[in-house]
Amino acid sequence: MKLSIAFTLYLFSFLSYAGGDHFPVFIKSIDISDNKFSFVAEPNVVKREWMDAECKSIKVSGTYDRLKWLRYSAPMSQDSHKKALEALLLAKNSGSLIYFGYIGAGLIKEANCNYKSKGLMYENTMVYSIYHSI
Structure with missing residues (x-):
């Protein structure tokens, strides 16, 4: 219990330090092939527009960079990346x-x-893209 509280506090401090944002979207299509992925999402403008307001849909593609994230166990990991892809697929379906x-x-x-993305992270029912080292 104490470990989960400590990790949650760490994660929130990390998010505030690193900056970032999230947006409500509908997944229109998704393609997963080995360590490559791509998906098309449509922002839910009723709740909140995408960061580029002119985008009626966005395309995110990338390759999970195994070497880049190898030394990470949390919050970025191959397991978290797989959970993120599963969450996106479930949302689409x-x-x-x-x-x-x-x-x-x-x-x-x-x-x-x-x-472009170099990996996805699943946290608290949300999916985050990561490109550079954390």
């Missing part, structure tokens, strides 16, 4: 809303409404 965002510079914008 059920048509339910999920919160998706980034930590630090977790999404690298390639072109209008297209982003």
Whole structure:
């Protein structure tokens, strides 16, 4: 119990230090192949617009960088990445809303409404993208 409280406090302090944000989205499509992934999400503008207000949908693609995240056990790990992908797939299949965002510079914008990621993290029913080291 004490460990889980300590970890939760650590996570909240980490999020506030690193910066980041999350947004309510609907997952319209998702493709998972080995360590590569991509998905298209539609922001729920009734609750909150995406960070780039002109985006009616966004595409996030990436490759889980096993070497980059190898030394991490928390909050970034291969297990957390798999849970994030499962949560996105479940949201797509059920048509339910999920919160998706980034930590630090977790999404690298390639072109209008297209982003790159190096891994996903699942925390408190939310999915966060991470690109640079934590």
